[in-house]
Amino acid sequence: MLIKLADALDTTVDYLLTGNPVEEMPLGNARLFRRFQAVEGFDPEDQEAVIKLIDAMIAKHKMQATLTSLDDQAASA
Numbered sequence: 533m534l535i536k537l538a539d540a541l542d543t544t545v546d547y548l549l550t551g552n553p554v555e556e557m558p559l560g561n562a563r564l565f566r567r568f569q570a571v572e573g574f575d576p577e578d579q580e581a582v583i584k585l586i587d588a589m590i591a592k593h594k595m596q597a598t599l600t601s602l603d604d605q606a607a608s609a
Contacts, residue, residue: 539563 538545542562547553559565571582 535566538566 534545534548538548539562541548544562544566559568571579574582
């Protein structure tokens with residue numbers, strides 16, 4: 533519930549609980565940052581599953597970008 537409230541307000545759970553502003557998030561997306569913080573608490577096996585999922589999404593995105601580029605090149609040829 534608190535995470536959803538923080539998401540809706542585009543802030544962090546820490547800020548809601550303490551009132552202290554977050555110094556600097558290493559990610560520009562506060563929601564993504566909070567998710568990564570939560571994953572840090574997972575056991576190593578679950579962390580590895582999350583990493584594999586992220587790797588798969590990155591590979592998919594790269595493949596789609598490559599295919600789009602090839603389609604654009606073919607259309608302009």
